[in-house]
Amino acid sequence: MTMLCLKAARSRTAKPFSFPFSSQNHQLRPFFLSFEPYSASSKSQIEMSSSTPSQTVEHIVLFKVKENTDPSKVNTMINSLNRLISLDSVLHLNAGALYRTKSSPIPFTHMLHSRYSSKENLSVYAVHPSHVSVVKESVQPICDDVMAVDWVTDDLNGGGSLVPPPGSAIRLSFLKLKEGLGDEVKDEILGLIKGIKGKYGGIHQISYGENFSARAKGYSIASLAVFPGLSELDSKEELVNLEKAKFRDYLQSFIVLDYVVQPSTSTL
Numbered sequence: 001m002t003m004l005c006l007k008a009a010r011s012r013t014a015k016p017f018s019f020p021f022s023s024q025n026h027q028l029r030p031f032f033l034s035f036e037p038y039s040a041s042s043k044s045q046i047e048m049s050s051s052t053p054s055q056t057v058e059h060i061v062l063f064k065v066k067e068n069t070d071p072s073k074v075n076t077m078i079n080s081l082n083r084l085i086s087l088d089s090v091l092h093l094n095a096g097a098l099y100r101t102k103s104s105p106i107p108f109t110h111m112l113h114s115r116y117s118s119k120e121n122l123s124v125y126a127v128h129p130s131h132v133s134v135v136k137e138s139v140q141p142i143c144d145d146v147m148a149v150d151w152v153t154d155d156l157n158g159g160g161s162l163v164p165p166p167g168s169a170i171r172l173s174f175l176k177l178k179e180g181l182g183d184e185v186k187d188e189i190l191g192l193i194k195g196i197k198g199k200y201g202g203i204h205q206i207s208y209g210e211n212f213s214a215r216a217k218g219y220s221i222a223s224l225a226v227f228p229g230l231s232e233l234d235s236k237e238e239l240v241n242l243e244k245a246k247f248r249d250y251l252q253s254f255i256v257l258d259y260v261v262q263p264s265t266s267t268l
Contacts, residue, residue, distance in 0.1 A: 064145035089121035151209030
């Protein structure tokens with residue numbers, strides 16, 4: 001359930017949204033990632049037209065690396081995580097430094113994004129000995145917080161490839177709803193997210209759904225938008241924010257992060 005990313009993309013922090021967050025005690029608890037020895041030739045570009053399952057399971061792990069950690073230890077963690085893409089159950093995996101934090105009550109530094117054809121395959125990945133070893137030896141010693149968000153999406157067909165090309169920009173959004181809201185509110189929010197891609201050009205792919213991870217810190221709705229690059233993401237910033245403003249009255253807090261897809265781990 002945890003992961004990270006290749007070489008640190010240039011990281012910068014933008015001014016966060018002015019949204020009140022309740023303080024919480026975010027402590028690192030035992031956690032597990034899931035990957036196995038790397039085989040570069042077995043998993044390159046998986047084309048949607050031939051390999052995309054009817055549903056795709058998204059797995060995001062956010063990491064907060066301890067301050068003043070030796071950079072060599074961070075690189076070891078990132079490289080080790082990315083090599084785990086060779087696990088048979090993994091369709092896609094990419095880990096690295098976050099590019100930009102738009103809004104977050106927790107100062108995460110790195111993330112991992114992976115995809116699976118089923119919840120069962122995600123579970124296989126999570127308990128794999130290679131994955132457990134990387135977490136214990138390279139992740140836990142240098143991280144003091146972690147958050148994992150998982151959801152099932154069935155709207156990836158027609159969105160290109162299961163493997164976003166290197167240099168693609170990813171906008172992650174995690175929503176924590178106010179207490180007492182019914183399923184109709186969740187359905188309304190998910191419908192609004194689904195409609196963003198059709199309204200605004202330049203968005204390559206949108207994935208969204210309800211979280212089923214026990215380590216999501218109360219965030220129940222997740223979305224992931226893939227753009228060809230940072231320029232396309234930045235050009236749609238105001239339009240996307242305007243669309244999301246329609247459901248801010250339902251939110252207790254939200255996390256918005258940007259990530260740039262790193263080059264293939266075959267270069268390691």
